[in-house]
Amino acid sequence: MRFRHRAAAGFATLLLPLAGLVGLASPAQAATSATASYTKTQDWGSGFEGKWTVKNTGTTTLSSWTVEWDFPSGTSVTSAWDADVTSSGTHWSAKNKSWNGTLAPGASVSFGFNGTGSGSPASCKLNGGGCDGGSVPGDAPPSAPGTPTASGITDTSVKLTWSAATDDKGVKNYDVLRDGTKVATVTATSYTNTGLTAGTDYSYTVQARDTADQTGPVSGAVKVRTTGGSQEPPPAGDTIKLGYFTEWGVYGRNYHVKNLVTSGSASKITHINYAFGNVKNGQCTVDDTYAAYDKAYTADQSVSGTADTWDQPLRGTFNQLRQLKTKYPHIKVLYSFGGWTYSGGFGQAAANATAFAKSCKAVVEDPRWADVFDGIDIDWEYPNACGLTCDTSGPAAFRNLSQALRAEFGPDYLVTAAITADGSSGGKIDAADYGGAAQYLDWYNVMTYDYFGAFDKDGPTAPHSPLTSYPGIPQAGFNSADAITKLKAKGVPSAKLLLGIGFYGRGWAGVTQSAPGGTATGAAPGTYEAGIEDYKVLKNSCPATGTIAGTAYAHCGSTWWSYDTPATIAGKMTWAKNQGLGGAFFWEFSGDTGNGELVTAIDDGLD
Template sequence: MRRPSALVALFLGALLLLLSPPPALAAGSPTASFAKTSTWDGGYQGAYTLTNGGTTTVSAWTVEFDLPSGTTVGSYWDALLTQSGSHYTFKNREYNGSLAPGASTTFGWVSSGTGTPANCRLNGAPCTGGSGGGDTTPPGVPGGVTVGSASSSSLTVRWTAATDDSGSVAGYEVSRDGGTPVTVTGTSYTATGLQASTSYSFRVRARDAAGNVSAYSAAVSGTTASGGTQPGGGVHTAPYLDMGAWPTPSMPDMASASGLKSYTMAFITASGCKAMWFNAYDPRDGWAKDQIDAIRANGGDVKVSFGGASGIELAQACDSVDSLYAEYNAVVNAYNLTYVDFDIEGAAVADPASISRRSQALARLQQAHPGLRISLTLPVLPEGLTSDGLNVVKAARDAGVDLDLVNIMAMDYYRSVDYGDAALQAAQSTFTQLKSLYPGRSDAQIWAMTGVTPMLGQNDDGHVYDQSDARQLVSFAQGKHLGELAFWEATRDRNACTGALYQCTNVPQSPYEFAKIFAAYTG
């Protein structure tokens, strides 16, 4: 679970923006090309693709533009933002500022309102680059187009990158059943909101920075599943259990005493590029499988969670999608899992390389295990997921992962707010963000893919989440039909003590009092 405050990172980012001088424009013709990657009533998801068409490396970049009245930027990713009225200035992050000749990068945001950027400038020059371009040659046609990862409401289209005389393409346009194309910047696209047991056809074409488009690829078809998994469902209450506590907790005993049926077992981390329980036990040996079997025999189930605040998450330790997939797959096979959770926080939530590897490996894992439910557990503020957290969700979506849940760590805000009210506000804010990322899904489907996990009793920042806050959250969940409730952590609830936070809640309570409150939630 999350410990450090997200506010510190936000403050430092803002300070850097104020102190850093604008970067110099490199020789050549860097360009910034805008596209609406998805749209819905009242908003859109926008992205700029920056391409260095020159012969000298660009060391840093700044893109600025104006938005018309009624349109504003909400959440954003892969850039740092400052705003003055309707004028927006995006600067590179520490990991995407350098662009070698021919290289590209993207940043994006979710917009409230439908107006498009105007007066765009890249490092002080027009975003269209210098006047000497004159590029009229279209890119090549994308190849290797396939349709897969079928659920009852989504299909994922994948293709190989096209080539262009400028060195790289700016984006791709995907047309479904001959309709208006959707623009994306990667080499995959997930169509959502589809009908079950229905065939759809897709074509893809490439677009370069000068606006030239290739011919469409040949149409390929895919059919949605008849009974595929829908977001949410299944295990509705599954608190986290620190399996590294000593003595090792007994899930069957805790379930019997608390009235809960299911748990989220934490955490599998990396020992090199090898999955291990908190760096101590190899899951391939079936460690704690007897406990899992007992939970299932009593009508419950378990989630196994990878990551956490301590240790190294596998996606950071493994240097390839193949090796990462092999480790995830070994754990799923060892315990015959139906649910896996990925607690992404700390440095991992802002690491684009591991985010990309994880997303690709999870898409492959879901293909190998149809029906496998995948949840992402991410830091949150009352205003919703951070821009880094949103990027983790977006990367998974664009890789073709059919996410079961986005679970928010409603804790440690480091603010003088009521932590019960803040958890509800964070859930509502996250719902709004997910609605923008999955515009084809209904409100009920979005609530069903939203999970909330508070920290019981005293949080690390000294603020308290008490029994009345838990009852408030259960009532809220019952009204919205949230996909899941959890909490950190079951051993602390069992102990009902005052002392170190890793083992006590530090609030007056009886053993398992919080568990008995949460057990009332059944979806």
């Protein structure tokens, strides 16, 4: 449908003019030489942003780098990116990541950090030598250890064993990470973690440290559940209750994973789609890396009640989702790629579906967050049809893409897709082989919303999410019942179809007629976008005055809105059960009230 599923995301730091360089480096002539130079790129009074640049000025490749400096008392690093930054008192060290340590002759790399205080770096060292171009050692970091195996699991302990890492100068010890936080440093290739909670899920990884105290990449993750305890049961039956969590919602909307807990929604859902990953150059990629895995959460913002530290391997929403799954073990999380804005990349992806599928699995199984995701969701708007852009990849492209994803991810991962709900004759459902693709997918999220709205600025006014047709509906086939019927006729099993609910309304301005079908002059004002408003706002600002085709509408002054309420959702859930559907999904959590009224209505209606 036409809802964009994407809003502009703000950045964590302000883009201010570039400040002057601090002269800590100059070119060098030695064959195995390198420089490290510092720039203060931003200064906002209470803090600043700094950037170091390491350049290989020699004629041989540099295999790793460590930059050290001293800050005066009162100046410190609060967060960093593209390097692992540690401190001892006022002395600071930054080591390369696993992916940016190698520098060919003439190449350079930068890393940055946010800090507090007004001091500047002093006593700079690069790999133990000077930062001004003298000869520097080139010690490579250790390799990743093998993925740990778990044994001897009890109510309160587990033994972990892993294969050794390798290093050119020797491995000194290993850091054992539990749910992304270091719990021990050991010299052996095994460790027994005690003091655990019975009946609780944990995730363990291991990281090697060499004799120069460089850390290598993190190993793969092993999931462990201690024995005993009383696991919170999932919602009754196999009914799916899925909500979208938007990556950009952590900015202007100030909606975070903890809100799922405080609203009571977490105990009433079964699945979360994290939206959206991007599709670029025919491959899956993380979109906003800061929101996804770098943003630091304070103790009061965190699901676990523990503050993030600047040096932990994983932060951001991914880490909060990990904590949510620990607290609510029944919840499964899928990484959703595409959406209205990012669907333009699917045509290229479909041209080499196998390569696309491999790239997606590499993102989903990244060792830093492999335990967070239970599957992948593809939101292609729309195969062989037009959305924000028009696709001409042919009717078989979507089926081929789905087949490749299933082949790559295998039977243990969920593979799903959000699809059009255009039930018109010759419409978008008819444009692609949704029936053939269904055999490879666990279910479809049928986007049964956004049928009508102020993208047609003159009207006629109509409910954006009609359950059924009605006399005077502006377009035949634009309703949930017709879409579901058409998909079933194409061979999609009822249990693989989820009914879509929008946690928002669509509205027009300049409307004089209360009943649907009136004329308008344009889009009604909205908090984030004209013509769209969250349910949590509309329930008070423009309460429903009537219902049509299973959806509420409201005429307030000169504006006209349509949206779902707890009462209309109850009716839609009854219809979904009578149709034998697999459940329901919704876009998206932040549109609901603080106490989760709409999520509760879905949960109650499907039980």
